[in-house]
Amino acid sequence: MKALLAVSIAAGFVFLDLAELDLRAEVNKVETVAPGIYFHEGDLGRKGHCNNGWIVFDDYVLVVDGNFPSGALEVIPKIKATTDKPIRFTFDTHHHGDHAYGNQVWLDTGATPVAHFGVLEEMKKCETGHFGSQPGRWEDTAKDRKDVAASKLKPPTLLFNKDLIFHDGKRRVELLHFGVAHTRGDGFAWLPNERILFTGDACVNGPYNFMGDGDTGEWVKTLEAARKLQPKAICPGHGPMGGLEVLDNQIAFIVELRKEVKKLVDAGIKPAEVKAAAALIKETLRKNDRIAIYIGQFLDAQVEKVYTEMGGQPFPKKETAFNSPRQRAESSVFAARR
Numbered sequence: 001m002k003a004l005l006a007v008s009i010a011a012g013f014v015f016l017d018l019a020e021l022d023l024r025a026e027v028n029k030v031e032t033v034a035p036g037i038y039f040h041e042g043d044l045g046r047k048g049h050c051n052n053g054w055i056v057f058d059d060y061v062l063v064v065d066g067n068f069p070s071g072a073l074e075v076i077p078k079i080k081a082t083t084d085k086p087i088r089f090t091f092d093t094h095h096h097g098d099h100a101y102g103n104q105v106w107l108d109t110g111a112t113p114v115a116h117f118g119v120l121e122e123m124k125k126c127e128t129g130h131f132g133s134q135p136g137r138w139e140d141t142a143k144d145r146k147d148v149a150a151s152k153l154k155p156p157t158l159l160f161n162k163d164l165i166f167h168d169g170k171r172r173v174e175l176l177h178f179g180v181a182h183t184r185g186d187g188f189a190w191l192p193n194e195r196i197l198f199t200g201d202a203c204v205n206g207p208y209n210f211m212g213d214g215d216t217g218e219w220v221k222t223l224e225a226a227r228k229l230q231p232k233a234i235c236p237g238h239g240p241m242g243g244l245e246v247l248d249n250q251i252a253f254i255v256e257l258r259k260e261v262k263k264l265v266d267a268g269i270k271p272a273e274v275k276a277a278a279a280l281i282k283e284t285l286r287k288n289d290r291i292a293i294y295i296g297q298f299l300d301a302q303v304e305k306v307y308t309e310m311g312g313q314p315f316p317k318k319e320t321a322f323n324s325p326r327q328r329a330e331s332s333v334f335a336a337r338r
Contacts, residue, residue, distance in 0.1 A: 026240055030078050034194045036171065038082055039235045040075055042067065042098075044208065047074075048145075050098045053189065053198045053235050054079050058168045060088035063106065064189050064198045065099045065237070066113060070147035072102030076109060087111045089166070091175060092156050093200025093237060094183040095122040096213075097141050103154035114164065115156035116177040118185025122213070123155050130155070160187075178225040180218040182210070182237075188226055197231035203250045205239030207296025211305040216254050223251045253291040260284055261306040271307070275315040278303040 031039045036056040042049030049071035053064035090106040092115040103113040128136040142149040164175040174190045181202040189198035234246040260281045278300045
């Protein structure tokens with residue numbers, strides 16, 4: 001039996017085959033991207049943590065992504081080991097739990113959570129419990145994550161529409177929104193002088209593409225707009241940092257996935273047959289060395305997402321005893337019980 005790990009993506013549990021995760025020594029290691037600019041690859045496999053970045057200004061620190069509460073608590077001492085400047089801002093690249101549920105931890109350090117206004121709009125849809133309706137994703141995640149249960153949801157309070165610029169006369173960081181991608185509120189942190197781009201989950205480097213809250217057609221357009229910046233270093237939301245090829249490969253993966261699904265749509269294939277064809281699509285995509293790294297256990301859901309975007313019906317569901325994220329998590333090897 002394969003070892004499975006329940007990880008919260010979009011604050012809902014998904015399953016990752018541990019054999020597919022690249023648990024390298026670089027995970028949890030602080031890397032200097034440029035003087036005063038740091039990247040930290042979070043331990044997604046064991047703890048569900050996203051990547052973090054931080055930029056040191058003359059008088060303060062800007063952090064990229066709020067992480068889960070446990071991820072925030074893990075990275076704060078590492079930030080303090082690189083600078084004595086206070087942490088004043090935390091940029092949520094999007095609304096998902098592994099990127100924004102740690103906001104209260106950062107607030108407790110004196111930081112203001114910042115995001116594109118679309119992040120707040122998505123939270124209003126997904127975090128209904130916080131906004132006065134039935135329980136939402138936060139409450140569901142808190143059932144299985146002690147760090148979430150011990151904290152509270154803190155939506156971003158400093159919002160921008162298209163861009164927000166931090167500039168101390170020497171260091172410049174531009175928070176940018178190019179459109180819909182992984183979610184409808186994706187933001188990028190761009191350092192034009194150093195040509196460094198922090199992407200959140202709009203660009204990842206590995207089999208981590210959750211597509212349930214995005215639009216794959218618009219996603220490609222958004223990434224192509226980001227590519228026009230011609231960044232030299234890409235710091236993704238999950239997986240190791242790299243060069244422009246990371247962004248190019250992310251684009252290529254979505255383009256090729258959409259191309260393969262469109263063939264089935266054009267042929268009039270029914271949902272059950274498309275579902276069955278997902279295995280063949282997986283093998284076709286795997287032959288492309290540029291994008292093979294993106295292929296994992298999300299592939300069936302990715303095929304279904306693209307298929308429904310192109311006018312198809314959702315795949316027929318199998319009868320299963322696992323009707324809720326909590327039940328699915330309790331049945332798995334939840335190695336990182338919080």
